[in-house]
Every structure is written in C-alpha cells, then in structure tokens.
Amino acid sequence: ITIKITDREGTTHEVQAPTDMAMNLMELCKAYELAPEGTIGVCGGMAMCASCQCYVLNDVDLPEKGGEEEAMLSEAFHVQPNSRLGCQIQITPELDGLAIALAPEY
Numbered sequence: 208i209t210i211k212i213t214d215r216e217g218t219t220h221e222v223q224a225p226t227d228m229a230m231n232l233m234e235l236c237k238a239y240e241l242a243p244e245g246t247i248g249v250c251g252g253m254a255m256c257a258s259c260q261c262y263v264l265n266d267v268d269l270p271e272k273g274g275e276e277e278a279m280l281s282e283a284f285h286v287q288p289n290s291r292l293g294c295q296i297q298i299t300p301e302l303d304g305l306a307i308a309l310a311p312e313y
C-alpha cells in the first residue's frame with residue numbers, strides 16, 4: 208500500500224508500506240529514515256513518549272485510539288484533534304492512501 212508521510216522539514220514522501228510484516232507507522236518512518244535516529248520511536252512503541260506523534264491529513268479509516276494512546280496524547284505537546292501515535296497504528300490494507308505529517312519533535 209502507499210502512504211504519504213510529510214517529514215518535520217515539510218517534505219512529503221510517498222512510501223510503499225508492507226501489510227504483512229506486523230509493522231506500525233512509527234516503524235515505517237524509521238525504516239525510511241524520515242526522522243533522525245533518536246527523535247522517533249524513543250520508547251520503542253509503548254505509547255509512552257509521543258515521539259511518534261503524527262497528524263492524520265485525510266479521512267482514511269483508522270482503528271480507534273486505545274486507552275494508552277489517549278493518555279499519552281493528553282500529556283504530549285503539539286497535540287491537535289487529528290493527532291495519533293504512529294506506534295499504535297498497525298499497517299493494514301485499509302490504510303492505503305493515508306496521508307500523515309510528523310508532529311514537531313517536542
């Protein structure tokens with residue numbers, strides 16, 4: 208599937224994402240090196256750091272936020288109504304065409 212990701216410099220990358228590797232959006236951004244090492248995925252995908260926060264730019268159907276994601280987003284900086292934690296969103300076929308932008312670092 209194809210996902211558009213705007214990095215923190217404002218450059219948009221159209222990336223191919225595998226749906227058969229149990230990968231999440233944070234891991235996808237790391238795999239494509241869309242943010243410097245150590246600035247994304249800091250907690251390892253445990254919904255405890257918000258370094259993977261991203262803004263959802265179009266209305267692709269995403270899974271509902273879980274309690275841990277809600278809790279982290281209630282404490283993070285730069286949170287907007289369309290904020291999600293990339294590490295909490297698994298890449299599935301339903302995400303084809305999704306567009307997200309990485310939130311500022313902190």
Ligand code: FES
Nearest residue numbers: 248250254257294
């Ligand atoms: Fe830490 Fe997603 S990687 S909250």
